[in-house]
Amino acid sequence: MGSRSVKVVLLEELDMEGKPQLFVKKAHMMMPGDLDADQAAEQAYDDALKAAGVSRDQVKSVFATGAGRSQVAFATEGVTEMTAGARGAVYMYPQARTVVDVGAEEGRGIKTDSAGKAIDFAGNEKCAAGAGSFAEAMSRALQLSLKEFGEASLKSDKSIPMNAQCTVFAESEVVSLIHSSTPKEDIAKAVLDAVASRVCAMVRRVGIEGNVVLIGGMGHNPGFVQSLKNAMEVEEVLLPELPEFVSAIGCALIAAERVH
Amino acid sequence: MNDGLFDQFKEWYEKRHDYARAWKARTGGQVVATMCTYTPEELLIAAGMLPVRVLGAHEPQNVTEPHIFGMFCPFCRDSLAQGLLGRFDYAEGVTLTQSCIQYRQAFSSWRQNVPSVQWDYYVAMPNDVQSPHSRKAHRAEVQAFRVFLQTLTGKTLTDDMLRDALTVMDENRRLLRELFDYRKADEPKVTGVEALYASITAQFIDKREHNEMLKRVLAALPARKVTRPTGARFMTIGSENDDVSFMAMVESVGATIVIDDQCSGTRYFWNASKNDDDVIKAIADRYCDRPACPTKDYPAHTRFDHVLNLAKEYKVQAAVFLQQKFCDPHEGDYPDLKRHLEANGIPTLFLEFDITNPIGPFRIRIEAMLETLSEEELF
Numbered sequence: 001m002g003s004r005s006v007k008v009v010l011l012e013e014l015d016m017e018g019k020p021q022l023f024v025k026k027a028h029m030m031m032p033g034d035l036d037a038d039q040a041a042e043q044a045y046d047d048a049l050k051a052a053g054v055s056r057d058q059v060k061s062v063f064a065t066g067a068g069r070s071q072v073a074f075a076t077e078g079v080t081e082m083t084a085g086a087r088g089a090v091y092m093y094p095q096a097r098t099v100v101d102v103g104a105e106e107g108r109g110i111k112t113d114s115a116g117k118a119i120d121f122a123g124n125e126k127c128a129a130g131a132g133s134f135a136e137a138m139s140r141a142l143q144l145s146l147k148e149f150g151e152a153s154l155k156s157d158k159s160i161p162m163n164a165q166c167t168v169f170a171e172s173e174v175v176s177l178i179h180s181s182t183p184k185e186d187i188a189k190a191v192l193d194a195v196a197s198r199v200c201a202m203v204r205r206v207g208i209e210g211n212v213v214l215i216g217g218m219g220h221n222p223g224f225v226q227s228l229k230n231a232m233e234v235e236e237v238l239l240p241e242l243p244e245f246v247s248a249i250g251c252a253l254i255a256a257e258r259v260h
Numbered sequence: 261m262n263d264g265l266f267d268q269f270k271e272w273y274e275k276r277h278d279y280a281r282a283w284k285a286r287t288g289g290q291v292v293a294t295m296c297t298y299t300p301e302e303l304l305i306a307a308g309m310l311p312v313r314v315l316g317a318h319e320p321q322n323v324t325e326p327h328i329f330g331m332f333c334p335f336c337r338d339s340l341a342q343g344l345l346g347r348f349d350y351a352e353g354v355t356l357t358q359s360c361i362q363y364r365q366a367f368s369s370w371r372q373n374v375p376s377v378q379w380d381y382y383v384a385m386p387n388d389v390q391s392p393h394s395r396k397a398h399r400a401e402v403q404a405f406r407v408f409l410q411t412l413t414g415k416t417l418t419d420d421m422l423r424d425a426l427t428v429m430d431e432n433r434r435l436l437r438e439l440f441d442y443r444k445a446d447e448p449k450v451t452g453v454e455a456l457y458a459s460i461t462a463q464f465i466d467k468r469e470h471n472e473m474l475k476r477v478l479a480a481l482p483a484r485k486v487t488r489p490t491g492a493r494f495m496t497i498g499s500e501n502d503d504v505s506f507m508a509m510v511e512s513v514g515a516t517i518v519i520d521d522q523c524s525g526t527r528y529f530w531n532a533s534k535n536d537d538d539v540i541k542a543i544a545d546r547y548c549d550r551p552a553c554p555t556k557d558y559p560a561h562t563r564f565d566h567v568l569n570l571a572k573e574y575k576v577q578a579a580v581f582l583q584q585k586f587c588d589p590h591e592g593d594y595p596d597l598k599r600h601l602e603a604n605g606i607p608t609l610f611l612e613f614d615i616t617n618p619i620g621p622f623r624i625r626i627e628a629m630l631e632t633l634s635e636e637e638l639f
Contacts, residue, residue: 119632120632
């Protein structure tokens with residue numbers, strides 16, 4: 001239950017040469033629109049089940065995670081985003097030890113062990129400037145789609161510092177840069193560098209160790225990924241194909257393991 | 261635990277201004293707004309006054325901006341706001357004992373801009389309390405405060421009066437330690453919220469009355485039934501904290517706060533005075549010897565081992581730093597203290613506190629912390 005979208009992951013257990021293994025059967029995402037969080041959860045769950053050809057009574061266990069997890073009435077238990085994110089990231093990249101999770105409203109760094117257990121974490125508490133909604137607001141100010149925004153930033157090699165730490169003031173900085181005829185590419189990079197810098201500062205609180213994996217919707221922004229690499233001074237950031245589903249996968253894995 | 265045992269403390273906390281007004285009407289004595297728990301309350305008590313520690317209200321406010329910077333800590337801003345909003349209009353006096361520079365500016369703004377203030381006094385306590393010269397210097401400061409109060413009231417504060425006040429204060433300290441001892445048990449009979457109500461009210465209720473209430477509670481505690489699961493044993497670390505809703509949230513999600521290193525808790529009452537023929541020296545030394553605030557903890561960091569010892573004594577499983585935003589002294593200590601605790605097997609969580617706090621996001625962090633501790637359940 002993210003702050004912007006609802007994701008549902010269905011896992012199924014298959015027999016692999018006599019050994020049962022868990023696989024993702026269906027990953028489904030829904031934007032709640034006008035629906036309340038509890039209605040959105042029901043709708044997304046039903047849609048995912050329908051798409052997978054599974055009925056509710058065939059599901060052995062339902063766990064919820066995310067900001068709105070307490071509103072999933074049909075979930076038997078919940079885990080926090082930190083626990084779910086670490087579990088999902090290590091499931092996908094067993095060598096990952098540092099998980100960077102940047103969603104719509106929150107960015108966080110998670111230190112994990114080899115079992116995918118979160119052992120430390122740090123996140124932004126009140127300010128959106130280290131999260132996806134900040135980048136979204138800035139792309140609106142630049143009149144670029146999110147896709148164009150990320151791609152534009154890759155075309156710049158400038159480093160323009162963004163001083164403001166708040167979305168509203170940062171937007172006025174962006175407007176000032178537009179008025180001073182700064183190319184959009186440079187502004188886009190400045191914004192994403194600023195988000196990456198704030199996220200990196202949080203991750204440094206838990207320490208950057210081992211392989212770094214980026215999860216959460218901001219993983220779709222190639223400009224941000226590059227800015228994050230630069231800020232964290234790492235050569236590689238592991239990036240799942242669908243980074244926004246990783247916490248849901250982790251949550252489902254914990255639910256499946258609890259069944260056993 | 262809903263047996264009402266701590267209800268009087270809770271009521272005092274919630275109606276502290278009403279209490280002070282009623283005390284004043286009943287006794288005819290002066291009320292003094294005190295800033296910082298290094299204030300030698302013994303002298304005020306001996307002078308027949310009621311020391312009332314200034315606390316914030318945890319409400320959004322818009323009155324301090326002309327007086328102190330927005331990047332001063334929330335506790336300073338919230339405290340000053342209470343004065344500017346007239347919440348302490350019953351207090352004739354206001355005092356500060358030197359701790360941090362932000363608090364000092366809040367005090368200066370209070371005495372200049374709160375119209376009900378009739379007198380103010382600044383106790384220039386040395387910060388370098390580890391220096392051999394400091395005790396002597398602080399004794400002189402406490403004596404100067406005594407002379408000031410004598411001039412103000414026109415009455416002599418005799419050694420006997422001071423000794424009586426010191427006895428009352430030391431009894432309060434001893435009783436609070438006894439109460440906190442109950443939190444060492446595997447199933448503590450006192451929750452963190454209850455302990456906070458008891459320790460914070462000691463800072464603004466008449467000590468004699470507070471002592472009587474503590475004795476009643478202590479007499480009832482042996483028979484008290486624990487009706488809640490203890491869960492994980494947490495410690496809180498920081499400056500002032502009276503955010504009861506935060507504490508209650510923590511204790512509602514599978515944890516118990518069993519000890520603290522905060523000036524709203526143990527740092528206020530942990531040590532009693534030592535016998536000394538010179539009562540002013542006994543009072544002054546007690547404040548030099550108390551568990552240190554970071555402003556008074558150099559060159560040696562005495563509080564690091566003190567905090568660790570508390571954690572061990574109370575079987576703490578994790579420590580939560582309640583960091584008042586922009587509180588430089590505590591922010592300065594944080595990295596080393598975190599390392600010290602973690603190197604000794606105590607994991608930590610950092611939360612940044614403001615005048616009002618986001619309980620929802622904080623709950624997620626506390627729950628995540630609990631999940632990191634509960635290995636066997638999830639994995």
